[in-house]
Amino acid sequence: MKNMEVPFHRAAVGEDEAQAVAEVIRGGWLTMGPKTFEFEKEFAEYLGVDQAIAVSTGTAALHLALEASGIRAGDEVILPTTTFTATAEAVSYLGAIPVLADIDPITMNLDVEDASRRITPKTKAIIPVHLAGLPCEMNELHNLAERRHLRVIEDAAHALPSEYHGKRIGQISEFTCFSFYATKTLTTGEGGMVTTDNAEAANRMRLMRLHGIERDAWKRYRSDGSWRYEVVEAGFKYNLTDFQSAIGLVQLAKCDAMRDARRAIAEKYSEAFSGVDSLVIPTVPPDRNTSWHLYILRIREGAPGLDRDDFLEELRHRGIGCSVHFIPLHLHPFYQRAYGYRAGDFPNAEAQFQSCLSLPIYPGMTNDAVDHVIRSVQVTAATFNSHRPANRAANVR
Numbered sequence: 001m002k003n004m005e006v007p008f009h010r011a012a013v014g015e016d017e018a019q020a021v022a023e024v025i026r027g028g029w030l031t032m033g034p035k036t037f038e039f040e041k042e043f044a045e046y047l048g049v050d051q052a053i054a055v056s057t058g059t060a061a062l063h064l065a066l067e068a069s070g071i072r073a074g075d076e077v078i079l080p081t082t083t084f085t086a087t088a089e090a091v092s093y094l095g096a097i098p099v100l101a102d103i104d105p106i107t108m109n110l111d112v113e114d115a116s117r118r119i120t121p122k123t124k125a126i127i128p129v130h131l132a133g134l135p136c137e138m139n140e141l142h143n144l145a146e147r148r149h150l151r152v153i154e155d156a157a158h159a160l161p162s163e164y165h166g167k168r169i170g171q172i173s174e175f176t177c178f179s180f181y182a183t184k185t186l187t188t189g190e191g192g193m194v195t196t197d198n199a200e201a202a203n204r205m206r207l208m209r210l211h212g213i214e215r216d217a218w219k220r221y222r223s224d225g226s227w228r229y230e231v232v233e234a235g236f237k238y239n240l241t242d243f244q245s246a247i248g249l250v251q252l253a254k255c256d257a258m259r260d261a262r263r264a265i266a267e268k269y270s271e272a273f274s275g276v277d278s279l280v281i282p283t284v285p286p287d288r289n290t291s292w293h294l295y296i297l298r299i300r301e302g303a304p305g306l307d308r309d310d311f312l313e314e315l316r317h318r319g320i321g322c323s324v325h326f327i328p329l330h331l332h333p334f335y336q337r338a339y340g341y342r343a344g345d346f347p348n349a350e351a352q353f354q355s356c357l358s359l360p361i362y363p364g365m366t367n368d369a370v371d372h373v374i375r376s377v378q379v380t381a382a383t384f385n386s387h388r389p390a391n392r393a394a395n396v397r
Contacts, residue, residue, distance in 0.1 A: 012363040058177060076099045082328050112137055151175070
């Protein structure tokens with residue numbers, strides 16, 4: 001019998017989102033406007049923050065937050081090597097230097113102690129990345145930042161809605177940056193948001209997201225606007241459209257429900273895989289809650305006969321869409337060429353990269369699909385444990 005096909009991700013969008021977009025079309029205002037400002041207001045209220053600034057991507061959110069923080073050419077910004085390139089890329093936009101740090105081998109988040117060793121007089125900020133939605137150790141990180149006078153800009157692309165010590169991610173640091181990319185826990189196709197309680201910085205980001213033009217320029221083609229405008233800074237083109245914001249409002253209304261659906265899948269996975277000696281399930285410390293954007297399963301170090309790449313290939317053969325999060329930045333050619341990083345620089349990150357794979361986890365997964373993933377993982381682990389593949393024997397860890 002042909003295997004069931006389970007994609008790695010399928011966005012939880014449907015008729016409600018389509019209807020919301022249709023209403024924007026009928027309203028006649030398509031780019032950034034009233035719907036975007038409504039989305040900002042609702043998002044800020046949802047997270048319990050003063051300000052939310054909607055932008056075109058999560059990368060744009062990081063760029064604007066860094067710029068509003070005063071990061072300039074030659075400054076250094078510390079971030080984990082286990083992240084998507086956008087985290088470091090945004091630092092380089094300003095001519096600043098992304099300084100990579102290793103990760104904690106249990107949570108796979110930034111190792112605060114390792115980060116502290118990399119601080120120099122040029123260090124101006126630190127970017128914790130909440131991998132898979134699991135919050136970083138924010139108390140330790142803020143203590144470090146306060147002692148060394150660093151700005152904290154959270155990369156929360158995976159962390160809506162996540163909580164640390166009873167506070168939602170978005171409430172804790174001066175700047176928190178979210179992504180609404182197609183695979184994220186809330187999607188607008190492309191898009192992002194910065195949250196902050198710093199009103200001055202919020203005004204700066206609103207100015208810079210639309211060419212450095214004063215705030216009301218967006219409505220210069222409306223009857224209540226003016227054709228006159230002033231460019232006061234060399235800004236960017238980072239605004240979110242009302243199309244996307246309409247989708248975002250619908251998604252926001254069901255954000256908790258979507259998180260609950262992912263949590264239920266994660267609980268089934270963890271229950272099923274906790275008894276497999278060769279596998280390591282995600283650890284969620286009791287002082288935090290994760291959005292379960294990703295379910296990262298790892299092969300236990302020293303498990304006989306198990307190779308991550310072979311494991312992935314077998315799951316794909318069984319119809320399971322999987323991925324890997326992430327190839328550490330220091331292993332990529334650009335970061336080696338531009339900043340001198342080399343393989344071996346961050347042993348924890350490399351070890352976890354070699355062992356991890358991300359399983360499908362999205363609200364629309366059926367029980368049959370979840371069961372198929374579970375059975376496939378269990379059978380694959382048992383098969384690889386029973387005999388070492390001859391063609392990969394030399395690479396077994």
